[in-house]
Amino acid sequence: MNKFEQLESFVAVVDNHSFSAAGEKMGVAKSVLSRRISELEKRLGVQLLQRTTRKLSLTDSGRHFYQRSVGLLSDLSEAEQMVADAQGNLSGKIKLAAPLGLGIEHLSKPITEFMNRHPEIEIDINLNDRQIDLIAEGFDLAVRIGHLQDSSLIVRKLASVHFAVCASPEYLEKHGEPGHPSELSAHQVLVYTNAPIGSQWGFQENGKRVTPRVKSRLSANNGELLAKVASLGLAITAGPLFYLQGYIERKELVPILGQFKQPEVGMYAVYPPGRLVSRRVKMLSDYLRDYFQDKSI
DSSP states (O other), rough: OHHHHHHHOOOOOOOHHHHHHHHHTTTHHHHHHHHHHHHHHHHHHHOEEEESSSSSEEHHHHHHHHHHHHHHHHHHHHHHHHHHHHSOOOOOEEEEOOOOOHHIIIHHHHHHHHHHHHHEEEEEEEEEESOOOTTTTOSSSSEEEOOOOOTTEEEEEEEEEEEEEEEHHHHHHHHOSSSSSSGGSSEEEEEEEOOOHHHHEEETTTTTEEEEOOEEEEEOHHHHHHHHOOOOOSSSSSEEEEHHHHHTTTSSSEEEESBBBBEEEEEEEEEEETTTOHHHHHHHHHHHHHHHTTTOO
């Protein structure tokens, strides 16, 4: 009876929401995982998982046992990593998620520097603007922009992010430049679907928040696409400067409504809840924090 394999299998099935997905990730047959968890339940004398043809769910006992199992496995992983680190260089794999534009423009340099300093580190980067499920998709770390809604995540601020509202010179010549956020209701705008519309089009005026009504013919889950479309003259866009700065410098986009500040948001390192952060992940987070310290992007 291998208690470690049983714990590892149980946590993997819960994290991946199915026996099949967990088996594929671990390289183990679904039937093997099922047998291990059945043996675990028999040994403990309690049911941990409720199984139906459509979904798996934790029992109350299973929920408590899962939390303790995650901690035990994380402690073991951390202990192994500490011993390995003490014997030599920092090593291992880090699975990182980040927004597409931010990753290309601002993460490529510090990550390159970090990997040059630690040649035995491997990093698997997923650049995607959608909200990644860190646990289900097996990520060690994510870099996120904006107001974080999931309070269970472990969060660390890395930098401040500034926003701008922009339109192309051709659009402004044809439609005129709005002088107040309320005038945006008479214009076409581009909407970023991965953020609440109020966050994208919120302004400050005399200490009060102004959120104008806007209408959009085009929405997308990628800020780079919206910046490009705006530069072609279709509509007005709002977004982080890391998407817009290059277009502004090339004079393909013009910042507008600059006298009405948009609320500053943060860039954060986010870790999955309920687990110890490995030393290699913490060191990457430390490096990013030091790199972006006192920077605004």
